[in-house]
Amino acid sequence: MNHLLTSSDLSCNEILTILEDAKDFQDRKEWKPDRQMFVANLFFEPSTRTKCSFEVAERKLGLSIIPFETNTSSVVKGETLYDTVKTLESIGVNAIVIRHEKESYYDELVGKINIPIINGGDGCGHHPTQSLLDLFTIQQQFGTFKGLKVAIIGDIKHSRVARSNADTLIRLGAEVVFSGPENWFDKEVVKDCSYEPIDHAVATSDVVMLLRIQHERHGDDGTFTVENYHHKYGLTVEREKNMKPTSIIMHPAPVNRNVEIADELVECEKSRIFKQMENGVYIRMAVLKRALEIKGGWLQNDHQKRKPIYI
Amino acid sequence: MNHLLTSSDLSCNEILTILEDAKDFQDRKEWKPDRQMFVANLFFEPSTRTKCSFEVAERKLGLSIIPFETNTSSVVKGETLYDTVKTLESIGVNAIVIRHEKESYYDELVGKINIPIINGGDGCGHHPTQSLLDLFTIQQQFGTFKGLKVAIIGDIKHSRVARSNADTLIRLGAEVVFSGPENWFDKEVVKDCSYEPIDHAVATSDVVMLLRIQHERHGDDGTFTVENYHHKYGLTVEREKNMKPTSIIMHPAPVNRNVEIADELVECEKSRIFKQMENGVYIRMAVLKRALEIKGGWLQNDHQKRKPIYI
Amino acid sequence: MNHLLTSSDLSCNEILTILEDAKDFQDRKEWKPDRQMFVANLFFEPSTRTKCSFEVAERKLGLSIIPFETNTSSVVKGETLYDTVKTLESIGVNAIVIRHEKESYYDELVGKINIPIINGGDGCGHHPTQSLLDLFTIQQQFGTFKGLKVAIIGDIKHSRVARSNADTLIRLGAEVVFSGPENWFDKEVVKDCSYEPIDHAVATSDVVMLLRIQHERHGDDGTFTVENYHHKYGLTVEREKNMKPTSIIMHPAPVNRNVEIADELVECEKSRIFKQMENGVYIRMAVLKRALEIKGGWLQNDHQKRKPIYI
Numbered sequence: 001m002n003h004l005l006t007s008s009d010l011s012c013n014e015i016l017t018i019l020e021d022a023k024d025f026q027d028r029k030e031w032k033p034d035r036q037m038f039v040a041n042l043f044f045e046p047s048t049r050t051k052c053s054f055e056v057a058e059r060k061l062g063l064s065i066i067p068f069e070t071n072t073s074s075v076v077k078g079e080t081l082y083d084t085v086k087t088l089e090s091i092g093v094n095a096i097v098i099r100h101e102k103e104s105y106y107d108e109l110v111g112k113i114n115i116p117i118i119n120g121g122d123g124c125g126h127h128p129t130q131s132l133l134d135l136f137t138i139q140q141q142f143g144t145f146k147g148l149k150v151a152i153i154g155d156i157k158h159s160r161v162a163r164s165n166a167d168t169l170i171r172l173g174a175e176v177v178f179s180g181p182e183n184w185f186d187k188e189v190v191k192d193c194s195y196e197p198i199d200h201a202v203a204t205s206d207v208v209m210l211l212r213i214q215h216e217r218h219g220d221d222g223t224f225t226v227e228n229y230h231h232k233y234g235l236t237v238e239r240e241k242n243m244k245p246t247s248i249i250m251h252p253a254p255v256n257r258n259v260e261i262a263d264e265l266v267e268c269e270k271s272r273i274f275k276q277m278e279n280g281v282y283i284r285m286a287v288l289k290r291a292l293e294i295k296g297g298w299l300q301n302d303h304q305k306r307k308p309i310y311i
Numbered sequence: 312m313n314h315l316l317t318s319s320d321l322s323c324n325e326i327l328t329i330l331e332d333a334k335d336f337q338d339r340k341e342w343k344p345d346r347q348m349f350v351a352n353l354f355f356e357p358s359t360r361t362k363c364s365f366e367v368a369e370r371k372l373g374l375s376i377i378p379f380e381t382n383t384s385s386v387v388k389g390e391t392l393y394d395t396v397k398t399l400e401s402i403g404v405n406a407i408v409i410r411h412e413k414e415s416y417y418d419e420l421v422g423k424i425n426i427p428i429i430n431g432g433d434g435c436g437h438h439p440t441q442s443l444l445d446l447f448t449i450q451q452q453f454g455t456f457k458g459l460k461v462a463i464i465g466d467i468k469h470s471r472v473a474r475s476n477a478d479t480l481i482r483l484g485a486e487v488v489f490s491g492p493e494n495w496f497d498k499e500v501v502k503d504c505s506y507e508p509i510d511h512a513v514a515t516s517d518v519v520m521l522l523r524i525q526h527e528r529h530g531d532d533g534t535f536t537v538e539n540y541h542h543k544y545g546l547t548v549e550r551e552k553n554m555k556p557t558s559i560i561m562h563p564a565p566v567n568r569n570v571e572i573a574d575e576l577v578e579c580e581k582s583r584i585f586k587q588m589e590n591g592v593y594i595r596m597a598v599l600k601r602a603l604e605i606k607g608g609w610l611q612n613d614h615q616k617r618k619p620i621y622i
Numbered sequence: 623m624n625h626l627l628t629s630s631d632l633s634c635n636e637i638l639t640i641l642e643d644a645k646d647f648q649d650r651k652e653w654k655p656d657r658q659m660f661v662a663n664l665f666f667e668p669s670t671r672t673k674c675s676f677e678v679a680e681r682k683l684g685l686s687i688i689p690f691e692t693n694t695s696s697v698v699k700g701e702t703l704y705d706t707v708k709t710l711e712s713i714g715v716n717a718i719v720i721r722h723e724k725e726s727y728y729d730e731l732v733g734k735i736n737i738p739i740i741n742g743g744d745g746c747g748h749h750p751t752q753s754l755l756d757l758f759t760i761q762q763q764f765g766t767f768k769g770l771k772v773a774i775i776g777d778i779k780h781s782r783v784a785r786s787n788a789d790t791l792i793r794l795g796a797e798v799v800f801s802g803p804e805n806w807f808d809k810e811v812v813k814d815c816s817y818e819p820i821d822h823a824v825a826t827s828d829v830v831m832l833l834r835i836q837h838e839r840h841g842d843d844g845t846f847t848v849e850n851y852h853h854k855y856g857l858t859v860e861r862e863k864n865m866k867p868t869s870i871i872m873h874p875a876p877v878n879r880n881v882e883i884a885d886e887l888v889e890c891e892k893s894r895i896f897k898q899m900e901n902g903v904y905i906r907m908a909v910l911k912r913a914l915e916i917k918g919g920w921l922q923n924d925h926q927k928r929k930p931i932y933i
Contacts, residue, residue, distance in 0.1 A: 038367060048696040048706055052688050053713050056660060059686040060714075064370040066363050067378060067689060074359040079565040084359055087564070090588035091364050253709070254701040277712035349678060375681040377674050378689060385670040390876040395670055398875070401899035402675050403682075 002291045004118045005106050007131040007164040012171055015135065021286035022136050022279070025060075031289055032062040037094045039288070040066040042084070043120065044075075044100045049253055049277055050120050050129070054097050057284035063292075066093060082108055089115050095291045098122075116291035127160040130252050133283040134165055135172070137276050138207055141248055146173035151201035152193075153179045154211035154233065154260055157186055161252055162211060166193050177201055180211075180233045198233050203242040209250040210235055210260040226259055235261045240270070248272050313602045315429045316417050318442040318475040323482055326446065332597035333447050333590070336371075342600055343373040348405045350599070351377040353395070354431065355386075355411045360564055360588055361431050361440070365408050368595035377404060393419055400426050406602045409433075427602035438471040441563050444594040445476055446483070448587050449518055452559055457484035462512035463504075465491045465522035465544065465571055472563055473522060477504050488512055491522075491544045509544050514553040520561040521546055521571040537570055546572040551581070559583050624913045626740045627728050629753040629786040634793055637757065643908035644758050644901070647682075653911055654684040659716045661910070662688040664706070665742065666697075666722045671875055671899055672742050672751070676719050679906035688715060704730055711737050717913045720744075738913035749782040752874050755905040756787055757794070759898050760829055763870055768795035773823035774815075775801045776833035776855065776882055779808055783874055784833060788815050799823055802833075802855045820855050825864040831872040832857055832882040848881055857883045862892070870894050 007015070025031075039058050043051050058065050066088070070076075075084060081100065088096060095116045098105065103123035110117070121127040135145070142148055150169055156162040156178055166176045176193045178185055179201040202208055213229065230236065235249065240262070243249075249261070249271045257263040266273060318326070336342075350369050354362050369376050377399070386395060392411065399407060406427045409416065414434035421428070432438040446456070453459055461480055467473040467489055477487045487504045489496055490512040513519055524540065541547065546560065551573070554560075560572070560582045568574040577584060629637070647653075661680050665673050680687050688710070692698075697706060703722065710718060717738045720727065725745035732739070743749040757767070764770055772791055778784040778800055788798045798815045800807055801823040824830055835851065852858065857871065862884070865871075871883070871893045879885040888895060 036371065038370070040363070043694060046694050046696055046698045048690075048701065049709055049713075051695075052662070052690065052710060055688045056686075056713050056715075059660070059688075060658065064367075066366045066370075068359075068363065069380065069691065069694070071694075072354060072357050072380070072382075073362075074357055074565045076357045077565055078567075079359065080568075083565060086585060087360055087588055088363060090585040091360075091367050091592050092589070093367075254696045254699055254705060256700075257702075274708060274712040277709055278714070281713050347682065349681070351674070375678075377677045377681075379670075379674065380691065383665060383668050383691070383693075384673075385668055385876045387668045388876055389878075390670065391879075394876060397896060398671055398899055399674060401896040402671075402678050402903050403900070404678075 001114070002116050003106070003110060004116070004128050004287050004291065005110070006119065006126040007128040007168050008126075010128075010168070015132070015168060015172070018132055018283065018286045018290060019136050019139055021289055022132075022282035025282040025285040026279075031285075031293075033292060036064055037292060038064045038066055038092055039095045039097065040068050040088050040093045041097045041120070042068050042070065042088075042099070044070050044098075045121065047099055047120070049280065050099065050127075053277065053280040054120065054129075054284050054288075056281050057288060060281070061285055061288055063094075063288070066091075081105060082112065085109055085113055085117075089113060095288065118287055118291055121160055123160070124158050125160050126164050127252075128164060129280065129284055129287055130161050131164040131168055132287065133276055133280040134161070134209070134250060134252070135168060136279045136283055137250060137272050138169075138174075138248075140275075140279070141272070142206065144173070145169060148174040148206045149204060150174050150176050150207040150209060151179055151196065151205035152176060152209045152211065153198065153201060153235075155184060155213050156180065156211065157184050158214040159211045165209070177205070199239065199242070202235065202239045204244070206244065206247050207250060208235060208243065208247060212252060212254065213256055213259055226256075230259050230262070234259060235265060237262050237264065240265055240268070243270065250276060253277065312425070313427050314417070314421060315427070315439050315598050315602065316421070317430065317437040318439040318479050319437075321439075321479075326443070326479060326483070329443055329594065329597045329601060330447050330450055332600060333443075333593035336593040336596040337590075342596075344603060347375055348603060349375045349377055349403055350406045350408065351379050351399050351404045352408045352431070353379050353381065353399075353410070355381050355409075356432065358410055358431070360591065361410065361438075364588065364591040365431065365440075365595050365599075368592050368599060371592070372596055372599055374599070377402075392416060393423065396420055396424055396428075400424060406599065429598055429602055432471055434471070435469050436471050437475050438563075439475060440591065440595055440598055441472050442475040442479055443598070444587055444591040445472070445520070445561060445563070446479060447590045447594055448559075448561060448583050449480075449485075451586075451590070452583070453517065455484070456480060459485040459517045460515060461485050461487050461518040461520060462507065462516035463487060463489050463520045463522065464509065464512060464546075466495060466524050467491065467522065468495050468497055469525040470522045476520070488516070510550065510553070513546065513550045515555070517555065517558050518561060519546060519554060519558060523563060523565065524567055524570055537567075541570050541573070545570060546576060548573045548575065551576055551579070554581060561587060564588065623736070624738050625728070625732060626738070626750050626909055626913065627732070628741065628748040629750040629790050630748075632750075632790075637754070637790060637794070640754055640905065640908045640912060641758050641761055643911055644754075644904035647904040647907045648901075653907075655914060658686055659914060660686045660688055660714055661717045661719065662690050662710050662715045663719045663742070664690050664692065664710075664721070666692050666720075667743065669721055669742070671902065672721065672749075675899065675902040676742065676751075676906050676910075678903050679910060682903070683907055683910055685910070688713075703727060704734065707731055707735055707739075711735060717910065740909055740913055743782055745782070746780050747782050748786050749874075750786060751902065751906055751909055752783050753786040753790055754909065755898055755902040756783070756831065756872060756874070757790060758901045758905055759872060759894050760791075760796075760870075762897075762901070763894070764828065766795070767791060770796040770828045771826060772796050772798050772829040772831060773801055773818065773827035774798060774831045774833065775820065775823060775857075777806060777835050778802065778833065779806050780836040781833045787831070799827070803851075821861065821864070824857065824861045826866070828866065828869050829872060830857060830865065830869060834874060834876065835878055835881055848878075852881050852884070856881060857887060859884050859886065862887055862890070865892065872898060875899065 097118045099120035103125040177196045179198045408429045410431035414436040488507045490509045719740045719742045721742035725747040799818045801820045
């Protein structure tokens with residue numbers, strides 16, 4: 001069962017295969033199942049980018065998509081996640097994308113569900129397709145990960161991307177440093193990475209990866225004010241001027257403009273923020289292909305050529 | 312106009328035809344309209360199974376589906392059900408599936424609307440596609456209805472399935488008994504059926520059909536506590552051991568685990584609960600075919616042969 | 623970039639071209655892009671007619687539709703309209719339909735977004751596809767606009783249709799008068815139009831166009847009571863009897879029955895209210911075609927015949 005739960009579960013070879021497939025999709029190669037296949041996207045938390053990106057990817061692969069709105073489903077009658085997913089499996093869904101506020105929600109599903117689960121984000125846990133699209137964007141720019149220095153800056157503790165990205169980037173040969181408020185830095189979360197002050201990190205890295213301030217996950221601990229953040233830890237116009245000429249800016253979005261990054265830098269030449277979103281579609285196509293092709297539903301040679309459809 | 316409002320409206324022959332068509336769909340026979348046809352699913356009450364099942368069925372038939380979310384529609388501006396449905400008819404929708412909290416909501420539509428209405432559940436009234444999928448599941452198991460004993464157990468008064476199922480099962484030759492809290496038994500609702508104590512009903516029936524406790528429909532009359540229900544009226548592990556070797560367990564779901572049925576029995580060998588969900592897709596395909604083919608949109612003879620659609 | 627923001631932006635020739643294309647679509651002419659194209663419908667206000675009508679139109683054109691629910695999107699995390707639209711552009715959406723409660727919401731998008739925006743209604747501002755379908759319905763009936771007298775009756779101040787319709791009708795050669803509560807008449811809004819008492823307007827016009835009382839936009843200024851409105855300014859059964867034999871009744875809907883119009887007149891012989899809805903589909907197909915064909919994705923002659931679409 002080709003679940004995709006965390007990027008840490010993936011070997012380097014598996015990651016590189018997904019990136020190659022994403023490149024193929026970017027180059028307009030076509031892969032479609034030879035029969036009707038169904039997916040459902042279960043988003044228990046708000047999302048624009050991830051959900052819409054999966055929706056585009058699924059349609060590009062010719063999949064049939066079963067709409068699922070959590071607030072009008074039997075979830076409001078108290079139905080469990082397991083029963084909901086089992087129901088979708090029973091009615092013929094071939095793969096399922098889930099975003100859930102509960103960390104490791106998939107633990108109650110794996111081994112009991114017979115369709116692949118693609119994790120679209122679990123609480124403060126993981127967000128593997130975001131990690132993969134980040135890797136794809138870096139590879140697109142630099143061709144390799146070896147020898148690159150990547151600075152991950154910001155809300156490391158609440159980010160489902162920070163840990164996954166640090167882990168995979170290091171495995172792929174990059175150096176990863178963290179920056180931002182030092183008290184948000186958690187050596188446990190980010191072993192093998194050191195902390196660097198923001199100005200140094202920005203000036204010396206090939207990739208300046210900003211993390212979203214998770215307003216919605218921060219409690220009222222009073223340690224954080226938006227007003228100071230930008231000045232002390234954000235990518236200001238001044239800091240950007242000190243970046244290396246070949247370096248790039250990344251952010252998983254949605255961006256808090258003038259908090260993590262100055263408004264006028266969001267679409268600057270170095271920014272790959274909207275490019276990341278485009279790349280997310282190719283990554284999700286690759287991840288869906290990986291989930292579904294094991295079922296034998298994909299064309300693999302000339303004998304299985306699709307016939308035209310007249311409607 | 313081939314509405315499907317209640318299963319009681321259907322003759323035995325009509326029911327058997329629908330079950331045959333469902334069997335064909337299960338056997339992967341293909342029926343698709345020869346032109347683009349539109350359906351809309353109007354669910355004014357939460358649903359996972361019924362809504363998603365219709366969505367799969369519609370896509371398997373190649374229908375175009377117009378999404379309709381009641382909470383973002385003009386219904387919130389006070390538009391009536393009639394005007395909403397008339398609007399959908401006007402813009403080209405060919406059939407409409409409706410779930411509504413109001414019993415017999417369709418009375419204000421029938422005769423004034425020129426497209427078939429498929430009832431996806433009306434208040435405490437009817438739920439014909441659920442009844443039909445229950446019949447299909449029983450037929451699948453036993454080949455016939457004649458001579459079978461079916462026990463319907465639980466919240467008979469609030470169930471839109473109990474009455475329909477009792478009526479149709481009796482017409483098709485089965486014996487139906489009710490069980491559960493005796494004060495929930497309403498002789499009016501279930502004429503031609505007798506009440507049996509739970510232990511006897513479970514031990515002697517071919518089909519043990521549990522009904523969902525409709526928490527959301529029960530008032531605060533204080534006659535019901537979840538804690539006692541399972542012990543007194545639920546399918547406990549002990550009771551299951553007394554079932555006949557060939558008998559099966561059914562439940563329309565969502566299940567309240569450890570209330571109507573012990574958690575570990577939900578997917579036991581005798582359980583057809585998730586099989587019912589699978590069967591629901593075939594039944595809904597058959598019901599949609601029935602609704603649409605009368606409009607001439609379906610091929611009926613060799614001259615009108617549909618070209619095969621390869622997906 | 624073929625945005626459609628207001629009908630006033632359109633020249634008479636552009637309007638007539640759209641009406642011709644709509645006529646073609648009504649006559650079942652087919653136009654489909656020769657590759658997969660994506661649209662998204664962003665409705666920040668409730669809608670049945672407009673949203674569902676676009677959904678039908680898009681499916682008739684074979685477009686792939688990315689579902690977007692504002693209440694489960696990152697908009698709830700505070701993401702701006704610009705960032706939301708830019709995201710959709712980045713993931714491959716080719717055109718976007720937007721309804722927003724903010725008048726001229728599109729001002730912050732135009733010039734910065736590289737995909738066409740189709741305005742599905744902006745606050746009390748404009749609603750160009752409604753205007754166009756009104757024009758189409760009038761043209762369908764009378765063949766021309768020249769010499770027609772059109773009475774627009776009701777909530778002129780809060781109507782996004784009144785101004786646009788008055789402007790375009792006059793440019794196309796019709797005479798436009800307003801009626802309804804005189805204190806709702808705003809000479810600024812409706813220059814080149816005069817006010818007429820309701821009985822005279824109804825009795826002398828070719829088109830009696832009623833506007834919806836925008837309960838949801840009216841404050842508590844106490845100047846309005848539903849009870850009196852129908853009698854004083856509504857199309858009563860008595861007033862309808864004085865209409866010219868060839869004249870027609872229009873209303874953008876949803877109708878407040880027995881307020882703007884007597885219940886029994888909504889579907890009377892003169893009424894084009896549900897016809898308007900049907901026509902809306904053809905207009906929206908034409909408008910989408912206009913938005914998309916400039917991108918080269920549409921066939922324009924025999925050499926560009928649509929290649930079969932392989933799915």
